Amino acid sequence: GGRGAGASATASHTYGTAGVFTAKVRVADPHGAADEKTVQIQPGNTAPTAFVDTPSASLTWAVGDTVSFTGHATDPQQGALAATALSWQLRMQHCETVSDCHAHVVQNWTGVASGSFSAPDHGYPSYLDLALTATDAQGLTNTVVRRLDPKTVALTFQTSPSGLSLSVGSFTGTTPFTRTAIQGATTTVSAPSPQTHDGNPYLFGKWSDTGAQTHVITAPATAKTYTATYGQLPTAVIGSTSTTGPAPLAVTFDATGSTDPDPADQGNLAYQWDFTNDGTWDSTASRPAHTYASPGAFTAKLRVTDTLGLANETTVQVQPGNTAPTAFLDTPSASLTWAVGNTIAFSGHATDPQQGTLAASALSWKLRLQHCVSGPDCHSHIVQTWTGVASGSFSAPDHEYPSYLELELTATDQQGLTHTVVRRLDPQTVLLTFDTVPTGMVLTVGSFTGATPFVREVIQGSSVTVNAPTLQTIGGAQHQFGTWSDGGAQSHVIIAPSAAQTYAATYGPACGVSSWGPKRRTCMPIRPPVNRRVSLWGEPGSR
Incomplete structure (x- = not known):
């Protein structure tokens, strides 16, 4: 209750007698603001010691296992503490990573020296902490914690075809992949549908454990693979004899033209027929026959189902009493x-x-x-x-x-x-011959390019683009385009005539300067197209 003389940040004091004392420290700043804290001092008293007897630290557990626990405590002053001085807490430590864990309190017990619990269901990675706290008559405590690791199992998840996506618990990934689970833990698995693989659509068919598309699995004690099989839809095709004609009209249907892109389904398709589309399946034959007794318009339906249960339908119109025009x-x-x-x-x-x-x-x-x-x-x-x-x-x-x-x-x-x-x-077609002078050079006619001479068959009156490259080499000498035989430009359009005709592109030596004597031109100049007026008989001034 008295004010101590010490004013430093550290102090010491000797308690000469047994008892319970409260030590207080007061901290004040130069402006008079202050704060105080206290702590209990118990000279003559020592905290108890708690002991977790069972389970041992080597125990591992699966979900649903019954785990028994026992413990005791001793105190220097009181000796062996009664069970009433003991309290227990079971915690689940869920770890996102090895070092990042957070606790969930599973169960508490007070005033008991022993008991048991059922190992809880939880995702992995996680483990259990069993904490025992002993409290003596003066309120001093001691806590010990025992870590209990789970039994785990590796589960592999696959799809057929491989490479599709599956969801396992909170994880979604491309198959194949492996997940570690606690033995006996429940996990939700889901096979998304539809999915696309190699550009093809796939629909969920079945799980290897026969579960639904989304279902809960219980992790076994040994490694296991779960496979989701996917397939592509079959294509339903109806073949038939005439679907029109006088009534009564007998029609033989044929489903054998139906296909399935999955090799395992070839030859294993199942068929269902509804001859009048009234909701009742009338036949499961591949080539059934049905007679329509009275005139009218009917819709015949075919359903094709593959080995995975994937189905597709198609229909055909049947009109007894009516014949096509x-x-x-x-x-x-x-x-x-x-x-x-x-x-x-x-x-x-x-x-x-x-x-x-x-x-x-x-x-x-x-x-x-x-x-x-x-x-x-x-x-x-x-x-x-x-x-x-x-x-x-x-x-x-x-x-x-x-x-x-x-x-x-x-x-x-x-x-x-x-x-x-x-x-x-x-x-009506015409054969046009294309050549060059000298022969053997390349020309382009429409979409065709080739060495001359060559012949192209074209439709009379059609427009054809012809092109002579500017420079070409033949016999080791470079030649330059000069003229077309029809007077057209180097690249121009011709209108295919009604009679066979030859078009020739004339080339000369490429432009250069001689190496002897006075300088002079040694090339074939490119002549511009000649403008010609063509008069038709009967025009004024024509002859």
């Missing part, structure tokens, strides 16, 4: 050939067994240019379309050879049944 392309005839710019007239009509002659509004036309790179390797360009007309005309388009036109006529009846006819129209 027939389209007739009247003109032009198949023998017609054309040059670029020709006007080509077309006409057509259609008849229907139920409706008779169809109106022009039931007709549609499409003009395509088929450009063929080589042989049958052709690709289409849509040139023009017409709807609701029975006749019309078009100007033959400009395009390089080989190519041809396709004129398509489609007739559609009131029930939506269609019939299409296509007429191929070939072009």
Whole structure:
């Protein structure tokens, strides 16, 4: 209660008798602000010592294991302390990294010298701390802590095909990968779907442990691999005999054209048929037959399912009592050939067994240019379309050879049944020869570049770009472009004539200076194109 004489930052004092004392320190700054702290001093009393008898530090545990604990404490003044002087705390230390751990209190016990607990479920890395605290009659304490490490197991996660993503607990990664878990711990695993691999879409099929797409696994005592198998959707394809005609109409369907990109599913697809799309599966055969007794419009559905349970569907329209119309392309005839710019007239009509002659509004036309790179390797360009007309005309388009036109006529009846006819129209062509003087030099004609002489087949009336490089070397000497035989520029466009013709590019020695005598030009100058006026018979002043 008295003020001590000491005013330094450190002080000493001897307590001569046993008892409980409170030592106080007061700290003040030059402005009079102060703070105080106290501490208990117990001369004649020493803190107890706590002992964790069991479990031993070598014990390891799996989730759900029953772990027994015992302990005692002694005190220099009181001797062996009663169980009432003991308290226990079980903590789960969860470590994000080896050194970064935080504690969760699992359970507390007070006034007992022994007990037991069930090892809790938790993610790894983590371990248990069992703390025993002994408190003597004067309130002095001693705490000991025993660390209890878990039993762990390595779990491998894979997908088929490998390289897809899986989620295991809070971790998501690309397979294959391995995770360490506490034996007996529960972990949620999930297989995301769909996923893309090598540019192909994949859907989840099944887990190797037969669990759902997202489910909980219990970590076993030994290493294990969990595999999620993915697959690609099958493609459902319906083949059939005629789906239109008089009622009753017997139709034989065929599902064997259906495919699956996964090799394991080839030949192992399952089929389901709903002949009228009423929600009831009528057949599981690959080639079933069904008779539609009365006229109408029906939708037949096919579902194809692979070995993973992945399914796809398609439908086809069946119209008993209705027959498709027939389209007739009247003109032009198949023998017609054309040059670029020709006007080509077309006409057509259609008849229907139920409706008779169809109106022009039931007709549609499409003009395509088929450009063929080589042989049958052709690709289409849509040139023009017409709807609701029975006749019309078009100007033959400009395009390089080989190519041809396709004129398509489609007739559609009131029930939506269609019939299409296509007429191929070939072009009139001409052979053009290209050469150089001296021969053997390179020229470019359209998309082709080659050494002369060569022949190119083109469509009459088509525009063709020809080009003669400025400098070329032949026989060890460099030559320079001079003139074209048609008077055109070094690079110019020619219009393909109706009769065969030769085009020649003349070259001369490249520009330079002779090494002897007076200086003189030794090159072929490039001549500008000659402007020519071409008069057509019948123009004023023509002869």
